[in-house]
Amino acid sequence: MSELLTGTVHGPHQTDTRACPRPPDQPVDGCLGPLTVVLDHTSGFEGLLFVDDDLLGVIGHSNFSSIRATTCVYRGKWAYEVLISSQGLMQIGWCTLNCRFNQEEGVGDTPDSYAYDGNRVRKWNVTTTNYGKSWAAGDIVSCLIDLDEGTITFCLNGQSLGTAFSNIKMGPGVAYFPAISLSFKESVAFNFGSRPLRYPVEGYLPLQNPPTADLLRAHKLLGYIKTVLSTTLDTQEVLEKDSACWSLHGEPTILVTLVHIFNYFAPLMCKVYLVEDVLMNFLLGILEGGGSVDEHPLIQQLLDLFWLLMEDYEVNECLKQLMMSLLRAYRFSPIIPDLGFQIHYLRLTTAILRHEKSRKYLLSNVLYPFIVVFFYIKTPLRVKEAGLEELIPTTWWPTRFDKEGKESKDESAEERMRRRAYERGCQRLKKRIEVVEELQVQILKLMLNNKDKGTGEASRYIFLNKFRKFLQENASNRGHPTALCPPEYMVCFLHRLITAVRSYWDEGKMKNPGCVSSDEAYVPPQLFYNGKVDYFDLQRLGGLLSHLKKTLKDDLASKANILMDPAEIQATSMDDLDEEEESVPNCLWKQRQPFGAVAMGGALARPSWLSSPTLGRANRFLSTAAVSLMTPRRPLAPPEKVKVRTLAVEQRTEEDIEGSHGNDGLLLGRPLEEPDHPITEKSLLEILDGIVMMYNLSVHQQLGKMVVVSDDVHEYAVALKDTEEKIARCPARRPDILEELQKSQKVFAEKLNHLSRRLAWINATIYCKDKMLDVYWLLRVCILTIQHADNTGTLFAFTPEFYLNVAMNSYSSLKNYFSPSNCMDQLPGYEDTLTQLAAILAKHFADPRIVGTGDVTESLCLSPRRVSMMRNLLAPYEQRPWAQTNWILVRLWRGCGFGYRYTRLPHLLKTKPEDTNLPSLQKPCPSLLLQRHMAELLSLDKDMAASFLNSVLNQLNWAFSEFIGMIQEIQQAAERPERNFVDTRQLKVCATCFDLSVSLLRVLEMTVTLVPQIFLDWTRPSAELLLRRLAQLLNQVLNRVTAERNLFDRVVNLRLPGLESVDHYPILVAVTGILVRILVDYRLCAHCPQNEVETEVSRAASVLLSDPCFQLHSIQHLLGEGETSLAAAVCVVSHADTDYIHEEEEQKVEQMLAFLTIESKQAAASTPTSEEDLCPICYAHSISAHSALLLKGINIIIHLDNEHVVKDFSSSQCLSCYHFTAGRNGM
Secondary structure (H helix, E strand, O other): OOOOEEOOOOOOOOOOOHHHOOOOOOOOOOOOOOOOOEEOOOOOEEOOEEEOOOEEEEEEOOOOOEEEEEOOEEOOOOHHHHHHHHOOOEEEEEEEOOOOOOOOOOOOOOOEEEEOOOOOEEEEEEEEEOOOOOOOOEEEEEEEOOOOOOEEEEEEEEEEEEEEEEOOOOOOOOOOEEEEEEEOOOOOEEEOOOOOOOOOOOOEEEOOOOOOOHHHHHEEEEEEEHHHHHHOOOHHHHHOOHHHHHOOOOHHHHHHHHHHHHHHHHHHOOOHHHHHHHHHHHHHHHHHHOOOOHOHHHHHHHHHHHHHHHHHHHHHHHHHHHHHHHHHHHHHHOOOOOOHHHHHHHHHHHHHOOOOHHHHHHEEEEEEOOOHHHHOOOOOOOOOOOOOOHHOOOOOOOOOEEOOOEEEOOOOOHHHHHHHHHHHHHHHHHHHHHHHHHHHHHHHHHHOOOOOOOOOOOOHHHHHHHHHHHHHHHHHHOOOHHHHOOHHHHHHHHHHHHHHHHHHHHHHHHHOOOOHHHHHHOOOOHHHHHOOOOOOOOOOOOOOOOHHHOOOOOHHHHOOOOOOOHHHHHOHHHHHHHHHHHOOOOOHHHHHEEEOOOOHHHOOOOOOOOOOOOOEEEEEEEEOOOOOOOOOOOOOOOOOOOOOOOOOOOHHOOOHHOOOOOOHHOOOOOOOOOOOOOOOHHHHHHHHHHHHHHHHHHHHHHHHHHHHHHHHHHHHHHHHHHHHHHHHHHHHHHHHHHHHHHHHHHHHHHHHHHHHHHHHHHHHHOHHHHHHHHHHHHHHHHHHHHHHHHHHHHHHHHEEHHHHHHHHHHHHHHHHHOOOOOOOOHHHHHHHHHHHHHHHHHHHHOOOOOOOOOOOHHHOOOOOOOOOHHHHOOOOHOOHHHHHHHHHHHHHOOOOOOOOOOEOOOOOOHHHHOOOOEOOOOOOOOOOHHHHHHHHHHHHHHHHHHHHHHHHHHHHHHHHHHHHHHHHOOOOOOOOOOOOOOHHHHHHHHHHHHHHHHHHHHHHHHHHOOOOOHHHOOOOOHHHHHHHHHHHHHHHHHHHHHHOOHHHHHHHHHHOOOOOOOHHHHHHHHHHHHHHHHHHHHHHHHHOOHHHHHHHHHHHHHHHHHHOOHHHHHHOOOOOOOOOHHHHOOOOOOOOOOOOOOHHHHHHHHHHHHHHHHHHHHHHHOOOOHHHEEEOOOOOOOOOHHHHHHHHHHHHHHHHHHHHHHHOOOOOOOOHHHHHHHOOOOO
16 A cells, blocks of 8 residues: 655754765765665655655656655765656756755756756756757656766766756755656656666766675676586476485586575675676677577576575565566667667567566566566657668658548659658568567467466466456556556557467467367357456446346346356445445455455555556655645455356466366356357457457557547648648749748658658557558457347346447547558458448447447447437437437438538638648438438327427527637637637537537438428427427527627637637538528428418418518528628628539529518518517517417426426417527526
8 A cells, every 4th residue: 555655855954864974884975875875755855746666766746846865965976867757847957955845946946956857958047048958758867966076967868968057056065966856747767876877977976886896796606607507407307306316417516516606696686786787688698699589598597597596585586676677678778770679678588488487476476567568669759869760761741632631642753652662661660660579479478378387377377367457457547547557558568469369369279170260259248247257347238237137147047057146146235335345444454355456455556557667666655735635546346246156366277267077167157049169268268358358448549649640741741732832822022931931841841751750650560451450350359249249138238338339449440540551441351340340230229238328329329220220319319418419310411411511611621721630521421211210200200309309409509509608708808908818628618519509400401301391380289389499599590690790700710729610601501401491492392282382381481580580681691692791701602612502502592582582571561469469578479379389388398397497487478588588598
């Protein structure tokens, strides 16, 4: 558990052991403090920090935290190193004991402190100036202080940045501590000399004395061991024999000599400095000659002797330090063209893990969760230093685009040659990366070995249990990002694991032809309900596991022969569980936890396992606040007794997993529908299940994030193309403009050169064809798994929800993230797979066995297909997440609506054609079949039609009102004389409300087109009410958008980032489409007698004109016929591109305008209603005329909000005004 400590930085009056000189046996002039230099976690800090267990790694956890070391220097030349784990805001340097830090001022902000900040590329000592270079994660900063000359210098990766400060304060009573200030979630690791300095500087000493004598002894002893082993000695033979027989086997003299050497050598190998500097370098030297790892048996012999001649605690500590040193070296080694450093460290890791006993110890006690570090290939931030310029000398990016900003396939001969040269460079890079990936797969294959049972449990079962705990930690801490494995590590780990698992899977297929091949791999449904695999608290398709156990216990007994013990079916509510949990004392809770769960007891136990640069566990939480700002999360609940045989992960044996002698292991409870044939080794099934879970946890999210580099290339390429065109058009008389354009051209070209090389790296490691096939394989696994689970009937409800999520998300990745470098159509069996996925989604859209309301329901909505699904889509919006449902209906209509054939908003192509990040839409793909289903449902079910349309109108009223309110606030902020910044989140919400308003109008347009009688046939109970509400809202929208010098127009002209989609065109064409359908098209397509049609159309026009908000000039603006100058700005029909507004559509608008003009004149000439009979709010509608509608309106509104209606309804209002006021009140 984490230790909460409080303290502050004390002044010079404090006295403790840190101020004492070093012992006389190691006198060092000019340095004060303990022999082991660490971070001062007792009093030398300010703010909130996490400090690792070795007191060398630190993570900031407040605005600006500071901490110093335990040792200071006052004379001589000294150095220490800092490993930059995150490249954010930090100030690293030196300070005196007198420095006072707080949450705003840190190292370098006080007179006697000096710092370097590579994030802002500045140096700090009260004031600040430019200095040095920008740092990146993985860089090493060397901090040098010369107290003889009074100077401070910094180096970055061994290269001096020059003298930063001179004439620093020196003299009696002045001593300098290493110190750092860092912002929230930034992390570093210090090396004061506990390990060899990566970049030692001649003349400067580390603050902690290197163990010089021990170094000399260790080198000599290791040399002796190598010499002895060069003689003929079979270490394996020695290990296999009893110690009493040693004199009879092997060379007794050699054995006695080795025992004597190890008597001195073993204690030295418990020290991290000696392990890293002596042992690791010695082992790396063995492999430097090249060749396969098998060609160097000396490493295996040495490890044999470690286990034979060293105490267990000694060899354990030695292997731990050796592996952690390799992890650090691999993680932070610089990227070079041939990836030599990474290959070197992976080869040694492979050699060590080939030793069976060492491998099992490391798997059990050291590697998890840090093993994923070995499978990560980091993307170089500095292209030049990574050597990509030599590897990919020719860069390429798209240079031809269509009017929508999309890449054109046409290219010149020169462009083709350049692209092919770039592709050859990418291929060279891919081959070098494949060498690293092959080594990583070899490491995983060693850990998945299930035949190495000579020294206990096979490696695969140790790996499997640790892997499951790793997934549990990441699934249980999703609300604590610092406790999660970084997604970029998970992506690489997933691909290597898929390769290794498929390799073992196919090997098993070759040995047993009756098994299923990896191409047809799936997870059998019994894993989901037999209790052999723990899914933690993850949601099932049918709801909570405890609920399914109670409701489906009879089905489990009849279909799967699984009998649930009534005592194990807990009916306790979650609240009761929480109360019971809180009542258990901490000591008893630890006793009740399964072995290995203590580390997960709270959020602070492992706050940032990989943010920790030292890869140590952060076991101290430092706080200078009186009350901690961090509240430890309640420990995880003990596992529920939901299984026939309850076993913790660590307690499972090989027999529990694989089964034996009638025991089916993980496949216990096979349903009758499941074929009775072997699939593969059962342990591989559980690993496959974990792979699917891992993709759901974070891999899909990361795949989406990395696409941004490709988007950046596209954006800069369009900008460069636009700049080149401007240069060509620039007049000769404006050399100043030409000069600026050429500067921009150079900047864009340099940025593209950098990004294209980075993109080559990302494509090779993340988006290449092999990785695409892995994701495609996962998609097929999920499809087959769902199909098999579906065959089990009601037991399908036990399927974890993430299988359906991964099926949808993996398809989305294949479609959106891997193209255009790889085409989805080229995948084997692509069409069949897509058909199966569509069938699954269509079948389970309204499946009663699925009760989830989260991402799964939303995902299923993406592929609507049946009448039952359409009925669900047309349910009242107030009873569901309506925005997602509305987008689905819009998708069914896009391509059929008035001026609704665009894939990019037309106004953006004219105002900012170069910006490809602006909102875009999918290509129109209207479904006429589903539209017919919708029309039939709305025509036949009048109650459903009324409730659905009322809910759409309610949401439109809300969305548009919210949008108008937000743009009012934005306009007010823009008009203030002082400088104001509009919150980007507010802009995003504003744009979302606008988009929702447009989409709701499009759904109304679709409804009016498909089923116009809902509004026009007044024999239907709700037709008049719906028509008046629709007319009111349409008039409100038209008035707000088309009025002269209106608020909407002013905000649009601001062109604020985030509001790009807000413009006249999308909303006005949607309103125009509704009016045209009612007033023009209905005459042409109605099936009733012509006189009835004319009556209904005239009635609709009368309702529209009688609305007090109606203004004829709003309709005239649509054709640019208004009297104001604004007409030309907002007309969306007459001047629109023919790709968006057809000539026939324009003619219909003209007909509608002529018809309304005539109708308005006739209405103006009619006799007005008596004043007493008019609504006292609008003075337009008659109260008595709506008496019949009031009761109908009440029935509908009561269904939405009974209390509100009963309390606020007034019979003195007309129904239109009532709905308007109700909408404004948020009803």
